[in-house]
Amino acid sequence: MTASSPTTRRSSPRKRAAAVLMLLDxxxxxxxxxxVFSSPFELLVATVLSAQATDRSVNAATPALFARYPDAHALALATPEEVEPFVxxxxxxxxxARNLVRLAQLLVERHGGEVPxxxxxxxxxxxxxxxxxxVVLSNAFGRPAIAVDTHVGRLARRLGFSxxxxxxxVELDLTALFPEERWIFLHHALILHGRRVCVARGPRCSECALEPLCPKIGVA
Known part of the structure; x- marks a missing residue:
């Protein structure tokens, strides 16, 4: 294959990674x-809540939670039982709820109530x-990172990147293939594509713009 050859699903992972990134852009x-968040503290709390839950369910719960506990100092004074109704x-x-209260207490004790x-x-x-x-460091502080959730992991394997x-x-494999300045964008774009097109069951390959580049590893 020459340098001018079109990128296909049989191309090297690095060449396909560059082409995939361009399409995702x-x-x-x-x-x-x-x-939804307005501070590093709110993002940290929302991210902890999002484990094994949808962003939609978290976003539905957090407005009331943050109205009652707007910062780590307020949440640190709560009991888990007081937090439970909000989540x-x-x-x-x-x-x-237990983790959030203890998390807030440690933020106050170790970091003056701020997310480090x-x-x-x-x-x-x-x-x-x-x-x-x-998630927190990339979205709140702009630090390059790839947060690997179920969507990112699934797409990385199907695309032959890991x-x-x-x-x-998986994170190590992806960071080796993609430029550091695009890591934040990449993990968000992969999550969106995993939610909308390359779903866990019945991926919509016929509708997928990445299909010409995808070896469809693990796809029946």
Whole structure:
């Protein structure tokens, strides 16, 4: 294949990655998180709540939650039982209520009530993990990161960009293929494409702009 050959699903992963990124730019030029937030604290809370839940369900619950507990100082004074009614419509709400209260307490104790712009410090908070830290740091502070959720992992495997199922390893594979300055856009665009087109069951390949580039790994 010459340098001028068209990019196809048989091209190298790096060449397909560049072509996929160009198509995603056209499909989702304004790709960003669908979680609604107005501060790093609100984004952190919303991201913790979004684990095994939809962004829609989180966005429906957080306005009342944030009205009652607008910052870490307020939330740190609550009990989990007081927080539960605000998040009852979200999966695993009891455990998440406990995590949120303890998270707020640690933000006050360790960081003056502010969300730290520090990966390890965010990961150390209850209910937060690598994906949560990547979401918060990229969206609240503009730090390059790829947050691997179920959509990003699924598309990475179907597109042949990763063979891994562990999110941390998928993240490493993607960061090796795509330019750092596009990581934030990439993970939002992949999430949107995974929600709208390349869904878990019955992906709409005939409607997919990425289809000519996709080896459809794992697609029946």
């Amino acid at each position: 056209g499909l989702y030029p304004d790709a960003r998180t669908e979680l 009852r419509t979200i999966g695993l709400y009891r455990n998440k 712009n520090d990966f390890d410090a965010v990961v150390a908070l209850p209910g937060a993990g690598r994906k949560t830290a990547n 063979k891994q199922t562990d999110p941390d390893r």
